[in-house]
Amino acid sequence: MERIDIxxxxxxxxxxxxxxRPMPFGASLIPGGVNFxxxxxxxxxxxxxxxxxxxxxxxxxxxxxxxxxxxxxxxMTVFDIDYENIEYGxxxxxxxxxxxxxxxxxxxxxxxxxxxxxxxxDIWGVxxxxxxxxxxxxxxxxxxxxxxxxxxxxIAPEDQVIYEMHVRSFTRHPSSGVKHPGTFAAIREKxxxxxxLGVNAIELMPIYEFDEFEHSRPSPITGELLVKYWGYxxxxxxxxxxxxxxTGKLGMQVDEVKALVKELHKNGLEVILDVVxxxxxxxxxxxxxxxxxxxxxxxxxxxxxxxxxxxxSGCGNTLNCNNPxxxxxxxxxxxxxxxxxxxxxxxxxxAAILGRDAWGYPLSNPPLLETLxxxxxxxxxxxxxxxxxxxxxxxxxxxxxxxRWAEWNGKYRDSIRKFLKGDGTVGDAAQCLQGSPNLYxxxxxxxxxxxxxxxxxxxxxxxDMVSYNDKHNEANGENNNDGCNDNDSWNCGAEGWTDDSGIxxxxxxxxxxxxxxxxxxxxxPMLLMGDELxxxxxxxxxxxxxxNELNWLDWDLLKTNANLFRFxxxxxxxxxxxxxxxxxxxxxxxxxxxxxxxxxxxxxxQAWNADWSPSCRTIAxxxxxxxxxxxxxxxxxxYVAINMHWEANWFEIPGLPEQLRWHIxxxxxxxxxxxxxxxxxxxxxxxxxxxxxxxxxxxxxxGK
Amino acid sequence: MxxxxxxxxxxxxxxxxxxxxxxxxLGVQEQVLPxxxxxxxxxxxxxxxPYMSSAGLRMLLSLYRQVSAKEGKVVLVGVAxxxxxxxxxxxxxxxxxxxxxxxxxxxxxx
Numbered sequence: 169m170e171r172i173d174i175x176x177x178x179x180x181x182x183x184x185x186x187x188x189r190p191m192p193f194g195a196s197l198i199p200g201g202v203n204f205x206x207x208x209x210x211x212x213x214x215x216x217x218x219x220x221x222x223x224x225x226x227x228x229x230x231x232x233x234x235x236x237x238x239x240x241x242x243x244m245t246v247f248d249i250d251y252e253n254i255e256y257g258x259x260x261x262x263x264x265x266x267x268x269x270x271x272x273x274x275x276x277x278x279x280x281x282x283x284x285x286x287x288x289x290d291i292w293g294v295x296x297x298x299x300x301x302x303x304x305x306x307x308x309x310x311x312x313x314x315x316x317x318x319x320x321x322x323i324a325p326e327d328q329v330i331y332e333m334h335v336r337s338f339t340r341h342p343s344s345g346v347k348h349p350g351t352f353a354a355i356r357e358k359x360x361x362x363x364x365l366g367v368n369a370i371e372l373m374p375i376y377e378f379d380e381f382e383h384s385r386p387s388p389i390t391g392e393l394l395v396k397y398w399g400y401x402x403x404x405x406x407x408x409x410x411x412x413x414x415t416g417k418l419g420m421q422v423d424e425v426k427a428l429v430k431e432l433h434k435n436g437l438e439v440i441l442d443v444v445x446x447x448x449x450x451x452x453x454x455x456x457x458x459x460x461x462x463x464x465x466x467x468x469x470x471x472x473x474x475x476x477x478x479x480x481s482g483c484g485n486t487l488n489c490n491n492p493x494x495x496x497x498x499x500x501x502x503x504x505x506x507x508x509x510x511x512x513x514x515x516x517x518x519a520a521i522l523g524r525d526a527w528g529y530p531l532s533n534p535p536l537l538e539t540l541x542x543x544x545x546x547x548x549x550x551x552x553x554x555x556x557x558x559x560x561x562x563x564x565x566x567x568x569x570x571x572r573w574a575e576w577n578g579k580y581r582d583s584i585r586k587f588l589k590g591d592g593t594v595g596d597a598a599q600c601l602q603g604s605p606n607l608y609x610x611x612x613x614x615x616x617x618x619x620x621x622x623x624x625x626x627x628x629x630x631x632d633m634v635s636y637n638d639k640h641n642e643a644n645g646e647n648n649n650d651g652c653n654d655n656d657s658w659n660c661g662a663e664g665w666t667d668d669s670g671i672x673x674x675x676x677x678x679x680x681x682x683x684x685x686x687x688x689x690x691x692x693p694m695l696l697m698g699d700e701l702x703x704x705x706x707x708x709x710x711x712x713x714x715x716n717e718l719n720w721l722d723w724d725l726l727k728t729n730a731n732l733f734r735f736x737x738x739x740x741x742x743x744x745x746x747x748x749x750x751x752x753x754x755x756x757x758x759x760x761x762x763x764x765x766x767x768x769x770x771x772x773x774q775a776w777n778a779d780w781s782p783s784c785r786t787i788a789x790x791x792x793x794x795x796x797x798x799x800x801x802x803x804x805x806x807y808v809a810i811n812m813h814w815e816a817n818w819f820e821i822p823g824l825p826e827q828l829r830w831h832i833x834x835x836x837x838x839x840x841x842x843x844x845x846x847x848x849x850x851x852x853x854x855x856x857x858x859x860x861x862x863x864x865x866x867x868x869x870x871g872k
Numbered sequence: 873m874x875x876x877x878x879x880x881x882x883x884x885x886x887x888x889x890x891x892x893x894x895x896x897x898l899g900v901q902e903q904v905l906p907x908x909x910x911x912x913x914x915x916x917x918x919x920x921x922p923y924m925s926s927a928g929l930r931m932l933l934s935l936y937r938q939v940s941a942k943e944g945k946v947v948l949v950g951v952a953x954x955x956x957x958x959x960x961x962x963x964x965x966x967x968x969x970x971x972x973x974x975x976x977x978x979x980x981x982x
């Protein structure tokens with residue numbers, strides 16, 4: 169039986185039309201044609217504008233007949249169009265009255281906020297035609313990928329090791345040796361690298377379509393073009409960045425990303441997307457009108473009573489996240505990525521904004537965060553909040569979690585950095601090593617709530633953190649005013665590059681100390697791309713605008729810093745080998761399995777006697793292997809001794825059950841290859857009762 | 873778009889000439905799908921195909937699915953380097969056996 173709705177009822181020129189369906193929003197392929205659906209709370213009329221791909225002038229402008237509007241939704245089926253080569257947009261008519269929050273302007277052609285493919289910046293870095301009347305062009309996606317048996321991996325959060333990376337930076341450097349440098353496709357060529365390193369999740373810095381030319385300008389120092397390189401400025405929430413795809417010029421980025429996800433999953437790697445819902449690329453009233461502003465400004469943005477843009481994002485505007493319509497688009501978006509792209513998790517940039525109301529006040533029960541936490545499609549996705557914003561709302565430890573949300577633990581970063589450089593703060597460090605129970609336990613949130621990181625894309629790389637006391641951001645062209653000042657870094661004796669072998673040895677040790685602490689901490693460790701290779705950025709702690717070697721990963725570091733790589737790789741392997749480091753629940757500080765040892769015990773230079781005084785720079789702890797994963801699996805005993813003092817210290821080692829002996833796994837006081845052993849190859853410790861820790865060194869023992 | 877179909881006792885060879893995109897893919901599909909009978913062994917000779925769009929690649933995968941469902945086999949012959957690269961990057965290639973020449977294609981079906 170043929171459906172009767174495949175027959176057109178209206179005509180516009182050569183185009184045959186019929187009233188569409190309001191759901192789903194966006195453009196959908198249906199038998200015989202394409203269903204277009206777009207909404208605006210305040211528009212008075214709407215016109216569908218169709219272009220042939222890349223054409224300067226439209227091939228048709230089809231006004232939505234009155235009878236094609238349902239509620240505030242304009243919807244239309246257009247039959248027999250060449251959906252593969254069509255670009256479409258909308259003209260919206262309505263009041264232009266910025267004071268009242270309205271920016272309607274029917275001279276502008278607007279991107280569909282639900283566009284699944286966005287043309288206009290098809291190839292990275294190709295200078296756009298600024299006279300083009302339609303810069304970012306909606307296109308139609310098939311969304312029929314053949315996933316075979318794939319689905320998101322659902323790795324237990326506490327078992328994750330996350331690798332935070334930038335798609336282009338990862339393989340753009342000529343040393344990467346890939347076929348399509350800087351693309352999604354190239355990541356696939358490097359899967360064996362992730363596997364060798366031992367991480368099991370990659371977190372991609374923004375891959376939603378953005379405009380690298382937004383605010384682009386020549387560098388006052390080198391003349392090189394500074395661009396929107398990191399991509400924290402969304403043009404469209406449903407479309408992958410075309411310029412990151414080897415097939416972007418063919419419009420096949422959707423398939424390319426899905427093929428990547430499928431292959432990563434096949435290799436046991438999850439994919440987490442860094443998503444930016446706090447603002448859009450339209451900026452404030454001086455910015456371009458791309459989509460939201462022209463469609464429904466007052467709905468999408470937080471506005472002052474005078475009609476100005478609130479700027480809690482530091483980027484000109486703030487998405488009005490708890491408006492019911494905006495809430496829905498965010499939900500639709502995440503559901504789309506979870507179901508259509510099999511994405512395993514999301515990290516929400518400046519997520520505190522997602523908990524603000526339309527006037528910017530923090531909500532105690534933010535509907536958006538609650539909706540995402542309880543959504544059935546997102547139910548197994550990791551939800552990770554960057555629990556602060558640029559408006560001063562800092563919610564680490566207090567982000568409205570609904571039992572679901574994890575947090576980038578900024579306090580972990582700060583405390584471990586301070587302890588690492590010898591500030592003392594041993595009590596804070598001890599909390600960090602346990603998965604920050606001081607922040608999360610009383611709310612019933614487990615250790616995996618805490619995404620532990622010492623470095624991330626914002627701020628110094630690991631190598632720079634031990635090489636610079638201060639940021640050096642001159643290359644960004646903002647007089648070194650950008651980037652954060654609270655780095656808690658220490659240059660180890662000279663600012664920047666040095667040939668002083670003593671300083672370089674100390675830096676090397678400090679990097680390994682940082683990695684060692686990260687990998688024995690309860691919670692979820694996150695490693696920044698390149699830290700395993702000692703990648704530096706010349707002290708620039710905010711390289712958001714550089715499409716050059718400041719950001720690109722130099723794969724030759726694998727040779728020059730092979731020792732560091734080996735240390736990081738084996739540290740991750742150590743974590744992966746020991747479930748006692750990956751507990752789902754917080755320690756109870758007692759023996760609940762009858763092993764004779766509490767799940768965790770604290771020690772100092774004397775066994776069983778930790779020194780908690782504020783100036784203390786030494787600490788040690790013992791994990792009882794019989795308590796691993798709440799006593800459900802058996803593991804070795806693990807002893808970690810940390811000496812962040814500038815002098816060597818003798819540590820008395822706590823005794824083991826009778827038949828077990830201590831073996832040495834890590835000693836950062838030694839040089840490679842004696843700094844770490846592969847799990848299973850650890851030599852027995854000669855003196856079972858004590859060990860000398862060199863200055864600023866960490867020792868990890870395995871009792872087996 | 874030109875489609876030439878030749879059959880031997882066991883193997884059907886379909887030779888396409890021209891671009892396969894949204895405007896031609898459907899026509900190709902209409903001629904090719906009826907050949908996907910139970911147990912069919914099909915060689916798709918793409919030596920004369922300089923370009924395949926997203927719709928073209930979808931037509932290929934659709935053919936593969938139809939033939940596989942009927943316990944048949946498909947081999948692609950003479951896929952241009954650029955098309956092959958696109959297929960690799962977008963995941964289409966992993967479904968297919970590809971051969972450089974018709975003879976190799978026939979051998980692959982045996």
